[in-house]
Amino acid sequence: MKDIRLVALDLDGTVFNDKKEITPRTLAAIRAACARGVAVLPATGRTASGIPAAFTSIPGVRYALTSNGASVVDLTTGEQLVNQPFGTEQALKIYDLLEQGGGMMSIFIGGKSYTTRANAENHMDVVPENLKSYFRTTRIEVDDMHATLRTHAHEIEKYSMIYHDEAERDAAWRAIEAACPGVELTSSLPRNMEVNAPGVTKGSGLLALAAHLGLTRAQTMAVGDSGNDHAMIEAAGLGVAMGNATDDIRKIADVTTDDNNHDGVAAAIEKYVL
Known part of the structure; x- marks a missing residue:
């Protein structure tokens, strides 16, 4: 079994179903991974202030990759661990x-x-x-x-x-x-x-956080569904496409899980992390 220690999850179309909810099964899977010491984080195009508390309030969720990788923050201390802005x-x-x-x-x-x-x-x-x-x-x-x-x-x-x-x-x-x-x-x-900015993607943010935590690329997993997840899914040791992902994301992913209305994130965590 893979030794996945860092899991990056896109939000809309991935963690959240079409009703903008985290289902009980997905919530339980994220909680279980965090309880095992796995760093599970939102990886989003949103700002840190725009991430729903439904995710950030899950016990053990400590980091957030935001603005498509331009920033990674420690939610407990407010420290910015990765900063990749424009000139x-x-x-x-x-x-x-x-x-x-x-x-x-x-x-x-x-x-x-x-x-x-x-x-x-x-x-x-x-x-x-x-x-x-x-x-x-x-x-x-x-x-x-x-x-x-x-x-x-x-x-x-x-x-x-x-x-x-x-x-x-x-x-x-x-x-x-x-x-x-x-x-x-x-x-x-x-x-x-x-x-x-040039070179700034969810993928670059994910690998920068992995390096900060002393983890290898092989210990990372990324799950997403759309264009701004492309680099992250390519960069991760295990790239997972949602069942509702666009064709280009499904083509470059290592595996495909169920869609966001049928607990695709939970299925991936249960299979590859827990």
Whole structure:
């Protein structure tokens, strides 16, 4: 049996079912792994402040990989163990490009999410219904984003965009690729684009945390379902695709488990960890 000591779990479409719940079986599996001394952590595109307490309050859950790997924090001490931000000038350049293309923009800075008041007022309609409450309660609205970005230099973790349609998203994707070669572009939702600094992925964050804990790549497992999980599933010693995962994730995973509405995370932990 594999000696898995670090388990990274994506949230939406993975740990949470379509009702945004952690089922009793999945909760029991995470609890059992933590009780055995396995580090089980959320690995998400969200900020630390945006991770639901339903996960972070599980006894033994100590770490969180956030902003697609730009930050890993110790939830018990608040210490940032991994920090992989944008350079300030590149961050400003990306902001100016994204602002021109429309869509709902969120900028993740120092563990919090920011947008402009104008953007929040004009583009909330593109946010999926099951995420609108999350957006409204976690976004900090500011008037001058340039000033905010410069004030928080070396803390700018990620850009997240949701567009009105795929064509609008694809045009923005091409514009960022052309103007900022090397940046990490991923997607976790329909019509979504997420932008991280070059080399910054859930995979790089996972391996950095493993090194911090004195663990090898072979002792890591990652479970996910969508584009921003790709690097993490490739990087882990055991990469697990959810049954509801996109085709590209299923192709690169080592194994596939059940879907998020049928306790896929629990099945993977029970089989490969417990």
